[in-house]
Amino acid sequence: MTKEEANENTLQAREELAGHYKSIINLLGEDADREGLLKTPERVAKAMQFLTKGYNEDPAAVLRGAMFKEEDYKQMVIVKDIDFFSLCEHHMLPFFGKAHVAYIPKKYITGLSKIPRVVDIFARRLQIQERLTMQIKDCIQQTLDPLGVMVVIEAQHMCMQMRGVEKQNSLTTTSDFTGFFQQAKTREEFMNLIKHNL
Numbered sequence: 001m002t003k004e005e006a007n008e009n010t011l012q013a014r015e016e017l018a019g020h021y022k023s024i025i026n027l028l029g030e031d032a033d034r035e036g037l038l039k040t041p042e043r044v045a046k047a048m049q050f051l052t053k054g055y056n057e058d059p060a061a062v063l064r065g066a067m068f069k070e071e072d073y074k075q076m077v078i079v080k081d082i083d084f085f086s087l088c089e090h091h092m093l094p095f096f097g098k099a100h101v102a103y104i105p106k107k108y109i110t111g112l113s114k115i116p117r118v119v120d121i122f123a124r125r126l127q128i129q130e131r132l133t134m135q136i137k138d139c140i141q142q143t144l145d146p147l148g149v150m151v152v153i154e155a156q157h158m159c160m161q162m163r164g165v166e167k168q169n170s171l172t173t174t175s176d177f178t179g180f181f182q183q184a185k186t187r188e189e190f191m192n193l194i195k196h197n198l
Helices: 003-027 040-051 059-064 114-123 129-144 184-194
Strands: 067-069 077-088 094-104 108-110 148-157 172-177
Touching: 003 040, 059 114, 059 129, 077 114, 077 148, 077 184, 094 114, 094 129, 094 184, 108 129, 114 129, 129 148, 129 172, 148 184
Parallel strands: none
Antiparallel strands: 067 108, 077 094, 094 148, 148 172
């Protein structure tokens, strides 16, 4: 697909989304034709396309775009405090927080900025925190083939704060790991290095 075709598809999808959002506004009891709401359907459609743009991006390609043969480095590489924003697939309300990612190279390393990009690509989809954690881990493991990967995510969920149980200070933490991180000592080292956040 050419860039022009992709842009045309994006605009067509945006127009359809805007039509649906106009109907939603009316169904909620508002008047979608009043002045303050006239452009809201298009604005929301644009916002949703941005918040879900991860569907159109390939996180493995991002990592492969900056893969380098490592210099016999077999220690932990950690990128922590990666801010992310996502949408819960159950209520389409935001959840957000920080991701902490570590890997132990075997043959390849990747550019440090690529790890946050991988987090963003998976976060910019309709998600649940558990799957987000696993997808980041699996992508790094499968693409770089390191000796191990560990991902810890801590997040606040607006579906718990704005509705439902309405617990304002709740924090959800998930983790997943492979390889050398299956050893308790290695996991403990990683957790100690990020514990000021947890």
